[in-house]
Amino acid sequence: xSKLNIKLYSAADNLRSKMDASEYKNYLLGLIFYKxxxxxxxxxxxxxxxxxxxxxxxxxxxxxxxxxALADEDQKQNVKxxxxxxxxxxxxxxxxxxxxxxxxxxxxxxxxxxxxxxxxLSIQYAHFNGLFDDVxxxxxxxxxxxxxxxxxxxxxxxxxxxIDVMGHNGDVIGDAYEFLIGQxxxxxxxxxxxxxxxxxxxxxxxxxxxxxxxxxxxxxxxxPTMGSGSLMLNxxxxxxxxxxxxxxxQELNATTFNLAKMNLILHGVxxxxxxxxxxxxxxxxxxxxxxxxxxxxxxxxxxxxKWASLQTFLxxxxxxxxxxxxxxxxxxFAFLLHGFYHLKDSGTMAIVLPHGVLFRGAAERAIRQKxxxxxxxxxxxGIPANLFYGTAIPTTxxxxxxxxTSRDVLFIDASKEFVKGKNQNKLSQENIDKIIDSYKxxxxxxxxxxxxxxxxxxxxxxxxxxxxxxxxxxxxxxIDMATIGAQIQDIRKEKAKLDxxxxxxxxxxxxxxxxxxxxxxxxxxxxxxx
Numbered sequence: 001x002s003k004l005n006i007k008l009y010s011a012a013d014n015l016r017s018k019m020d021a022s023e024y025k026n027y028l029l030g031l032i033f034y035k036x037x038x039x040x041x042x043x044x045x046x047x048x049x050x051x052x053x054x055x056x057x058x059x060x061x062x063x064x065x066x067x068x069a070l071a072d073e074d075q076k077q078n079v080k081x082x083x084x085x086x087x088x089x090x091x092x093x094x095x096x097x098x099x100x101x102x103x104x105x106x107x108x109x110x111x112x113x114x115x116x117x118x119x120x121l122s123i124q125y126a127h128f129n130g131l132f133d134d135v136x137x138x139x140x141x142x143x144x145x146x147x148x149x150x151x152x153x154x155x156x157x158x159x160x161x162x163i164d165v166m167g168h169n170g171d172v173i174g175d176a177y178e179f180l181i182g183q184x185x186x187x188x189x190x191x192x193x194x195x196x197x198x199x200x201x202x203x204x205x206x207x208x209x210x211x212x213x214x215x216x217x218x219x220x221x222x223x224p225t226m227g228s229g230s231l232m233l234n235x236x237x238x239x240x241x242x243x244x245x246x247x248x249x250q251e252l253n254a255t256t257f258n259l260a261k262m263n264l265i266l267h268g269v270x271x272x273x274x275x276x277x278x279x280x281x282x283x284x285x286x287x288x289x290x291x292x293x294x295x296x297x298x299x300x301x302x303x304x305x306k307w308a309s310l311q312t313f314l315x316x317x318x319x320x321x322x323x324x325x326x327x328x329x330x331x332x333f334a335f336l337l338h339g340f341y342h343l344k345d346s347g348t349m350a351i352v353l354p355h356g357v358l359f360r361g362a363a364e365r366a367i368r369q370k371x372x373x374x375x376x377x378x379x380x381x382g383i384p385a386n387l388f389y390g391t392a393i394p395t396t397x398x399x400x401x402x403x404x405t406s407r408d409v410l411f412i413d414a415s416k417e418f419v420k421g422k423n424q425n426k427l428s429q430e431n432i433d434k435i436i437d438s439y440k441x442x443x444x445x446x447x448x449x450x451x452x453x454x455x456x457x458x459x460x461x462x463x464x465x466x467x468x469x470x471x472x473x474x475x476x477x478x479i480d481m482a483t484i485g486a487q488i489q490d491i492r493k494e495k496a497k498l499d500x501x502x503x504x505x506x507x508x509x510x511x512x513x514x515x516x517x518x519x520x521x522x523x524x525x526x527x528x529x530x
Contacts, residue, residue, distance in 0.1 A: 004163065005179050008032065011159040014152055019141045021187030025180070026134040026255065027153075031160055032177060033131070033262045034117070037089065038097035039166045042066060044087060048079075060098065067093050088271050089125045091117070101161040104154040111137045111150055127271045131258045174233075174267035181228050181259070186389060186423065196228055197300045197352070198387055200427040201397075205350040206234035207436055208399060209296035213348070214240050220294035222248040222342050224281040224301075225335065229260035231298040233267055248275045248294060250286055282307050282334050285318060287342075297339040297349040303391065304354060307331035317341065322370050324363035332357045333367045340376065340400050348378075349400040354393055355382070358464040369462040372454065375404035379439060380411050382466045384418040386425045396466070399439075407454035412438050413470040414448075447471065 008028075015024035042062035046052075049065055069079045070093065083090040093099060095117035103109040118132035136142075143149040181196055213219065219239055221232045226249035236242035247269060251257040257278040264274050277286055281301075309328040313319050318341040319334070326333035332353050343349045357364060358380065371377050378399045385394035394415055414435050418425045438449045450469040460468055 002176070004176050007159075007163050008176055008180055009183060011156055011163075014155045014159070018152070021184045023141070025184035026136075027156065029177065029180065029259065029262065030132050030135040031156060032165070032180075033266065035097040035160055035163070036165045036266055037121070038091055041083060041087060041089075041091055042096070042098070043166050044083060045069065048082060063093065063096055063098050066096075088127065089121060092120065095120055098161070101157050104157045107154070109150060109154050109157065111146065111153060114153065130254070131261060134255050134258060174263065177263060177266050178228070178230055181230075181263070196389060197231055198389075198424070198426070199230070200432060201352070201383065201387060202230050202234045204427065204432045204435060205231060205298055205352070205397060207238050207432075208350050208439060209298060209348040210235055210238035211348070211440065213295055213346075214238065216244075216295060217241065218244050218246065219296070220246045220248065220291055220344075221296045221298065222294040222339070223298050224250045224339055224342070225299055226251045226260050226276070227256055227300065229263045231300065233264065235296060235298070246273050246275070246291075248287060250277045250279060250281050252278070252280050254278055281338060282331060285316065285338070293342055293344045293347070295344055295347045297343045297347065297351075299335060299339050299349075299351040301332070301335040301351070301353075303393075303395075304330045304332060304356070307334055309334070322367045324366040326367070327363055330356070330360075330364070333364055336398070336400075337367070343400070343402060345402045347402070351398050351400075352395050353398060355396050355465070357398070358396060358466065365462060368464065371400070372407065372409070372457055372462055372464075375407040376400050376402065377409050377464070378404070380409060380464055380466060381435060381439070382413045382415040384415050384425050384427070387418070387427070389424065409452050409457065409464070410439065410442050410449065411452060411466050411469040412449045413466050
């Protein structure tokens with residue numbers, strides 16, 4: 001764990017004893033985000049003034065420089081407009097994070113000042129609207145009264161002030177933020193499944209969808225169940241033009257939606273490249289305007305969730321060509337078909353689902369058959385159990401493509417290759433590399449991968465259960481019966497010696513008349529055994 005991550009995580013100590021991780025993450029991540037925005041603005045002020053960043057690396061000096069620039073009525077408006085043009089926002093000096101911390105250090109900080117700071121950004125700039133709604137400064141869990149709540153937030157502000165969120169290159173603070181999301185997911189347990197895909201799984205999926213598309217001038221990525229946004233963000237690591245990515249994401253949970261938006265901003269994604277929507281993915285299609293198809297689609301939807309499954313959806317272009325709808329109690333294929341509809345003909349889609357989608361019957365079998373007959377399923381990858389927070393079940397990553405001339409499917413069984421952890425299993429870099437290499441080579445590998453023809457899948461009635469294609473059975477070594485027999489004889493001899501010793505011991509006991517019956521009974525047992 002890096003020093004930055006340790007500092008960030010330790011800032012949660014004042015909240016950890018007061019509430020569950022699924023709640024206190026909102027406070028800590030919201031405050032880190034606000035500090036980032038504030039410090040980024042001050043850094044930009046120093047750059048625009050022509051001063052040395054090295055000389056002005058103390059927030060107090062930066063703040064004074066900002067106040068001085070705004071004190072000049074002739075340049076005040078120009079400074080504000082320049083900041084808004086470059087950063088897409090500005091913050092009044094009194095609302096700067098450094099100013100709030102100064103109040104905290106003097107023990108005069110008031111929660112209403114922080115609330116006003118949040119409101120200023122949310123009201124003035126649409127792209128920040130609602131992002132701080134989950135930082136409930138009036139929650140009784142922070143303290144029984146206003147004074148106690150003030151004290152709690154004051155201590156958190158002081159700890160966060162010690163963190164240099166701008167003193168790192170690239171996406172370090174964004175990556176640290178994502179580290180914290182993972183830590184909170186671990187602590188929150190089952191509640192975390194809604195917003196976090198473990199980094200190594202996210203990384204593996206991102207590498208897969210980027211293959212063959214690394215040189216695209218503009219790259220569009222779409223995640224209809226985006227959670228924290230990590231699946232989308234990881235793709236750019238494997239592209240030659242990472243700054244040309246356009247992000248489209250949808251999320252039903254408002255709190256998680258805000259989390260993703262903050263995460264993208266912290267990773268330097270501009271508002272022009274960010275197209276996010278807080279809504280139900282299945283019940284109402286989105287996006288419907290151009291662009292509505294993307295170079296990659298990445299998904300980790302809620303497993304076997306319920307959905308409407310109304311007959312009217314058979315007229316919906318997302319589902320109409322499959323003739324059947326995913327059952328009401330299991331929306332897995334509804335999510336898959338939604339994502340696949342939004343994939344470009346030249347793109348790649350990767351989705352995490354429970355193994356049941358590979359072999360369940362009825363409507364799901366019909367949908368699966370149609371996908372196989374169209375050549376849409378490119379690969380099925382079985383990954384280990386207990387990788388995800390909130391569920392211990394083994395899962396599968398299904399890779400889909402459009403317009404293929406072949407209908408074969410590559411099956412990879414990576415379920416037995418992982419690093420066992422105390423609470424969660426993990427994929428090592430070696431585990432991930434092996435999956436990617438097998439995916440690229442697209443050849444059968446004994447006990448690991450199998451390239452199945454359409455005819456084989458048809459013979460299996462379109463059952464895609466991985467063990468039908470990848471035989472991982474390990475034959476047991478032959479048993480040496482002579483050795484086993486000798487071992488049994490040795491055990492019997494040792495037992496006879498012990499019995500004789502115990503018999504002699506009981507026979508030599510001095511006992512009262514009342515114990516005579518018990519002693520004789522024990523001796524009879526030994527005699528019988530002989």
